[in-house]
Amino acid sequence: MKLYWGPHTCAIGIHILLEELGRPYETEKLDVAGGATHAPAFLAINPKGKVPTLVRDDGSVLTEFGAIATWLARTSPEAGLIPEDADAEGRMVEMLGYVEGTIHGQGFGRIFAPGKFEPQDVVHQATGLGSGSVRRQGREMVEQGFAILDPQLAGHDFAVGDTLTIADFALFYVERWAPQQDIALPANLQRHFDRMLARPAVQTVRAAWGEA
Ligand SMILES: N[C@@H](CCC(=O)N[C@@H](CS)C(=O)NCC(=O)O)C(=O)O
CATH class of the missing domain: 1.20.1050.10 (Glutathione S-transferase Yfyf (Class Pi); Chain A, domain 2)
Incomplete structure (x- = not known):
């Protein structure tokens, strides 16, 4: 899977989560401040024009911090990052x-x-x-x-x-x-x-x- 991120952004939380989980991933850095998330090539991936954006191994795209974090935690249940209670x-x-x-x-x-x-x-x-x-x-x-x-x-x-x-x-x-x-x-x-x-x-x- 691939995480799109940009300096100073909230995507850092998802990047850290990927590291904590120890799952294989790649990243692509975007010049968010310079408008890279609004370039046509990126809008074709995430029409919201935002990071974090996660492209999963099946090619599907997941957006929104909470959704990405929930999916990562639920697909790595051994890490216990979502409480059972x-x-x-x-x-x-x-x-x-x-x-x-x-x-x-x-x-x-x-x-x-x-x-x-x-x-x-x-x-x-x-x-x-x-x-x-x-x-x-x-x-x-x-x-x-x-x-x-x-x-x-x-x-x-x-x-x-x-x-x-x-x-x-x-x-x-x-x-x-x-x-x-x-x-x-x-x-x-x-x-x-x-x-x-x-x-x-x-x-x-x-x-x-x-x-x-
Ligand atoms: N609701 C989104 C917000 C994401 C968001 O605001 N990302 C900012 C960086 S922290 C962004 O990509 N901004 C680029 C822009 O608006 O042009 C989420 O939770 O993932």
Whole structure:
């Protein structure tokens, strides 16, 4: 299978998951910031124009972080990355949804691409006439999201309780964006981030991405 990824993107969580699972895979790096995901050749693979994109061995394409992570975990059941317990599984899906939809999609989305939310805001910033309110709103949403998640990790090593699940790889990628945007991680999330950084799979992928 083949993972399409780009520097600084959420695809890092899927790349780390592939390493953790020890499954054979290849990768292709895209210049996402330069618009490579919107080139016709890539849109023919994933019309959404997004990474992570996974092309499986049968040629079928899977998109969306949670879907890719779920499929990888379900097809490597020995890794135990999806809890058997229904309540814990529900908590895992809850965390995935909040990280992907709210903290990433709504919060960091406003920080990285304010023009998608309010084109005038970008004009105002460029001309010095405005305050960049969309980015500020995104920042507040991220901080609020982190504040909501932080108590859930109190006394736990992982995103959902005491065992590694696919939610850890999602939480990791938004935690990783925080210091890049000068956003302080609350204490429990900082501990989680540090714990993830110490994992060999994370170090392998960060080295491959030129970050370590
Ligand atoms: N809902 C998607 C979001 C993926 C996404 O936003 N990917 C970003 C990088 S983190 C991307 O490819 N952006 C390229 C673009 O929008 O042009 C998922 O969960 O996989």
